[in-house]
Amino acid sequence: MRAIKGLVLFLGVLLLAGLGVLGYGLYSKAPGKGTPSAALGRAAAAPVAEFGQLAVPIPAGSRVEQMMVAGERVVLRMTGGGPERIVVLDPNSGKVAGGFVLTPEPAVR
Missing domain, CATH: 1.20.5 (Single alpha-helices involved in coiled-coils or other helix-helix interfaces)
Structure with missing residues (x-):
């Protein structure tokens, strides 16, 4: 026992x-996990080049519906004034990296 x-x-x-x-x-x-000050130190170490003011061409009547950061790009989703658009900006160079025009697919009968 x-x-x-x-x-x-x-x-x-x-x-x-x-x-x-x-x-x-x-x-x-x-x-x-980790200290916030260590993360801030890493973020502050990356140099950011100034590029001035950037003119992003959008159709008349459009408005920015959503903006988000994806990796090292800024993505804008615009609606109104025609088809919906997605514009990808490169903040490092200050240029429009590309864009998408979202068009509806024709209906299948």
């Missing part, structure tokens, strides 16, 4: 140690 109690105690300690190792592994792999 004493051997069974010892075995149960040993397995309980082993289980707790395993859960501790699992918790530490999950914590060390968690995103966002």
